[in-house]
Amino acid sequence: MATTAPHTGEEGTRRDFIFVAAISASAVGAGLAVWPFVNSMNPSRDVLAEATAEVDLTPIEEGQRITVLWRKKPVFIDHRAPAKIEEAEGVALGDLKDPQADADRVQRKEWLVLIGICTHLGCIPQGQRVGERLGDFGGWFCPCHGSHYDTSGRIRKGPAPKNLDVPPYSFISDTTIQLG
């Protein structure tokens, strides 16, 4: 019959090994068991399924802005007038907090497509409806914490760290875009 050797000295015994192995296996097991709980809080499949939306641009006149919903987020579509485009292109990149040229933010100059969520803490900036504040740079103004965006949707003043995001989209015809 095997007998348990008395624990002498500093080196690990077989019992120490089994002890460490059992604790490690339990820790890994517990970690794996937590994952389904954590992942259950991520977007479910029906939420992920609402991934694309088509928008007809024909009724939007020059100078008009509309808001559409994509993935439950507001998307701003701005049919920019030439003056606004000029203003957006005329800004020196050095003046920008999040430097990005206007040309990198649009596919066609007259159509500016943005996710209408302030990159600070997620409010919807004002400027979509007639009479709302456009901010100091003629674009959008977030009333929550005072961020000002320019005519390219770039952050110019206030606490927001980044420009308004440009969603993935493509022109599927001259007058229709698909978001997502």
Next chain:
Amino acid sequence: MAGGPARQYNNRLIRWVEYRMPIFSAVEATIGRDMPTPKNLNYWWSLGSVLFLALIIQIATGIFLAMHYIPNGAMAFDSVEQIMRNVNYGWLLRYVHANAASLFFAAVYLHILRGMYYGSYKAPRELLWIIGVVIFIVMMATAFMGYVLPWGQMSFWAATVITNLFSAIPWVGGGITTWLWGGFAVDSPTLQRFYSLHYLLPFVIFGISLLHVWALHVHGPSNPVGISTRSKQDTIPYHPYYTSKYMSVIGLSFIALAFLVFYEPNFLSHPDNFKPANPLQTPANIVPEWYFLPFYAILRSIPDKLGGVVMFGASIAILFLLPWLDTSRVRSARFRPTYRYFFWIFVLDVIILGWVGAQHPEGASLLIGRLATAYYFAHFVIILPFVGWFERPRPLPESISKPVLKSGAAVAEAAE
């Protein structure tokens, strides 16, 4: 919890239970005749009892509201209106629940300020204080999620702004917010998980409160003169002396709550929350509930997103370090001539921050907010350590009895 000889009970049923599980003597040793309590506690020490009662009110009204409320983005707002209009006494349950939240926070702020004035967080009560700060944080999370449930405009945008705080975390922030939302924006999945947690967390608070009381009873409560009890002369039993004393404060709290519930039930709420949540329209001026305004002001005062979020968290987390930032060994501000003034300046500063939190973040209020934010942190990391260093405290009394009784010193000596 205090020892002493076991009580003899006359009632046979109590004796039967007591022999198998000494719960009656445990209660007696916690809030009863066998709890020796410093004899000089003033009314500010009653707030713990008020807080316990507020928690019970919230749990009781909340359980019954949950029987009628529907946690779904399409139905939540209507179900709250259903509670207000059709459910028997639904209006009472909801107004008590909403206003008792304000009572809860008013009491917790006074409770915290009591601790700061009388140095209740100093050795050996640091852990007691830390557990208290944990309760405060869980309380804020619970209140925030509860505020989201009616699914009005303020509910929705409060949820959006607060969950977006996590998007400031570098690299993983976006993934974390999507995970918190269960979608790409605040929506029904968000509401449902908030409801689940809002129901859970009060019971977590209840559990941590028991730890708070346990830690409290190891060395007993602090007291207005801030010196430890030395003899039996310094203490009186908790019951009936403090139970009766605290009852008067509980009564006053009830009167205040009843006034709000029956005369001004919406005084502390915001008109925008009477509009159903609209993900396409942010209200022109979003403000949190009054009890979050000072922290909200700190968040907005920092002109950088990550920096604002970090300072917002730090403004609360710094309370954990308070026992070590205050270098004075004298507990009570009664004997600290310099700290006493800085304490009241700090109170004023927090009130100013509260005012700033309700204003548009532009012009003068933005500047005042920045100065007040700087002072808030300076109080903890500069003023407290240095005042403790340079201040010359007034002489402490020999015992708790001495300032209370004329011949207290003589009595205390005789007892020793």
